[in-house]
Amino acid sequence: MPPFSPGVRSFFRAFGARPKAELHLHLEGAIAPSTLVRLARRFREPLFPDLASVRARQGAGDFRDFLALYRDVCRCLKAPADYAAVARDLVRRLSRENITYAEVYVSPAVIERIGLDWAAVRSAIEPVFLGFERASGRRIVVLLDSVRQWGPEAANRVLELHEGSPWPRVAGFGLGGDESSVPAGEFRGVFDRVRRLSLAPLVHAGEWGGAESVAAALDDLGPARIAHGFRAAEDPSVVAALVRLRTPLDICPTSNSATRALLPGERHPVLELLRAGVRVSLSTDDPGLFRTTLRKEFLAVARLGATARELEALLSNGFRGALRPGRQAARTRS
């Protein structure tokens, strides 16, 4: 790897102080290892007895291992107060990295599956987010999400919860989970409802599925943004569609490597997508589980050969792709 150019080096020197936006973060995945150990210790046989047991599973294995880790994290969340603890981890992380605008996936479908009451969890999280915003002038927007393999019914249940008692902080609805499980087309009705509720439609695609999964998401669901989507690079016509429709991708290089969505030795196409004119921004996805930071994501792309100008574009695309950027959009420079 050649040494970074002076421009790239100065980009990273200023990086910490620069206001940043992050658009692809899952609340449970932002848990700090120390919190995980503390919550797990309440079990007779803790899933995570110490920090070493967490470290051993962070970013190790493949997608199945990641899903198992995610499930085990969720098993440690036994009460709304536990979600508040994770929310505190998340805002500390945002402060540390000077992320001034974040969009965070919160999953009522997962919370109900755990056996917790959605309204109670939401009431536990909200004061943490609000306190953080008031103290820092930063902004957190919530994206509700559902799990694709649980089907349209589970997704409709999430929308029902929102309809019954809208949370003003919510700006979008996303579909995550196993891309190969239920075809995008089966969620058409769900996404029509999403639009009727004035929520931005979002979808995870092109992570495990190929370019065709991105094409199906575009054709069937008309998303405002696609989470991951990097497999679009396999088909120039899908890349052209992303450019034409101006559909941003929020790409998480460390996550893609850690889950083996990107094969070992394979080059990440994030720069090729950016150079083709796709609005790419960078995110951490599940920073607590992948042991990453936004800085590490930018460093990963710099190592692929990004110029300082391209790194700047990735940084400002975070604000350009934001659903409710407000005044934060103007603050891309410190």
Ligand SMILES: [Zn+2]
């Ligand atoms: Zn994700």
